[in-house]
Every structure is written in structure tokens, then in C-alpha cells.
Amino acid sequence: MKTSRQIFFILFISIVLGVLNNTLNPYKISLTGKIKNADHSIDTIPLEKAYNLFISKKAEFVDARFKADYMAGHISGAINLPNDMFDQYYPKLADVLGVNDTLIIYCSGLGCHLSVMLAETLRDLGHTKILLFEEGFFEWHKAGYPIETGDHD
């Protein structure tokens, strides 16, 4: 097959598969609308304000990442509630995470989806004060704010 035909064929197959994937993928995206750092309707909180709430201890930090990432390092005092084990973790944390408590949800950083998914799940369960800390652990760590490793008691 000629090179130009190969290129056309590859592009055609890729476009078909891309469109198909975007139809079937649970994380599919629409073709219209403004892109924000995340497609969601959760209130966000910037780094400095998140830190202020951390200092005043007026909010509970919830780490949405996987257990291994959490163990490797997380915001001091944060609770781990991994998306993939939500059903196992959430009942144990029901006492800590009151529906009227201010919860700051974070994951790795900009572009990560785990915090959005967790925030939406918690909102659906009746939690009213949910804030999404989009900069996440990456920026928190970079700013030199308190972190800890291992499990949080």
C-alpha cells in the first residue's frame, strides 16, 4: 500500500476508534462547552484558602487517591477515601465525615479526576459542604505545607 494511503487508512481507523471510544467510555467528553480545570459543578478552593482552613482546623481534608499514593505522602491529618474502595472505606468513616462538616477533597493535582468523582459521590450521599482543592497534593507539597506519610490515625 502506498504511504499516502497508509496515512489515510491510519487516520481513518484512529478517528473511528476515537469517536467510538468517546461514545462508550464512562469518562467520555462532550464536544462543546468551555473547558475548566475539571468538568464539574463542585465549589473549588484555592491553595492559600485551603491552607487557612487547615491551620484553623475548620475543615476535614479527604484524600481521594489510591491507598499506596496516600501512604507515600498526604496532607497532614487527611483521611484516605479511595474511589476504588469507597464502599469498604466510607462506612468506617461515617462518624468522622459528618454531612454538615466542611470537607476538602483533593487528589494529585490539576487534571486528576479522582477528587471530582469522590466529591460528586459524597454530594450525592447528602454531604453539603464540599470543597474541591484542585491544585491537590502536588501543589501543597510544592508549597512546603505540612505533609505526612503512612496511615493517619
Add this chain to the structure above:
Amino acid sequence: MNGTKPVILLKQGIMIKKNTLRIQHPLIVFVSRWFLGITFIYASLCKIYMPMQFAIVIHNYQLVPDTIARFLAILFPWFELICGILLLIGLFVPGAIRIIIGMLIIFIGAISIDLVRGIDINCGCFSNCFTNQPDSQSLKHALIMDLIYLVFTLPVLFFQDKWLSIDHRKKTKSFGNSFV
């Protein structure tokens, strides 16, 4: 045979014509082809799984409108995946490598423009949805890596190896195995 003439002696897979460039060595062509194939497959997987993440990455470059960013986020990873697979199996290599070169030139152009504009963002080239670690690769680092990938495309673009290559098998079949 894509510019390499049959008179060039293929002895134990090594072309020994005088003044032969080292990048003609089949091992170098093979390694380059596989290196690029694996790299592009790896780069594509999380973008395919979570296209919104990649759309945000493209959006952060501030070079295209959001609708185009969404289109690119849906299609680009598939170009990467399909071309990567084709390079690995050695099928339609001339077409796949040209698309990869085209993508690399686009990446290099986009990164260069943002570097000149002083936009400080992470590359987003290898976002990892498996561990959910952010892609902290800086633009300068990404630019260097893309230039390295571009160098690796040269042997594959100009020469052909015969290992694990469907293209080569098809060609040798059609020529009655006369070159093997």
C-alpha cells in the same frame, strides 16, 4: 525496498556497504521502531481512558479553542496508540512513522510557543491514570524528550529492518524471498 537496494549485502543482518550510515544498521532501526512504538502506546493509554484530563492539558497550552481541544483529546491518543501498535508489529511503518513525526512536530511547536510565551505548565505528555500521579514533566524537559524521539524516528523513516515486521514479510513474500 524503500531506498535500500538489494545489492547492499545483508550479512547476518548487517549492511556492510561502504559509507553506510550507522543508523542503517537493522538493530538500530528495530530498536528505534520498538522504542517509539512502546513509548507512544504507553503515552496514549491514560489519555484514551480519561480524555477530559488530556483536554485540560491541551486547554492549558492556550493555543486552540476549547472545542478543538476536545476534538484533539478524543483523536490524538488514538493516533498515538494505532501508530505505536503498527510500529511494534511492523505494519504500515512508512505511514505510521510519518504520522508520528507530524505529531512530534506539533508537540515541539506547541511546547516551543508556550516556552517563548512564558506559560508555566506541566507537559501532560504522560499523565498516569494508573497511579494518578501528576505528570510533572516540565516543558523544557518535554521539549528535549520530543527532540530525542524525533531523532529516533530517522532510522525508521529512512530504513527498514526485518525483525518482527509484517511489512518485511509481505515484501519478501511478494519478491519470492529473493532478498532473505
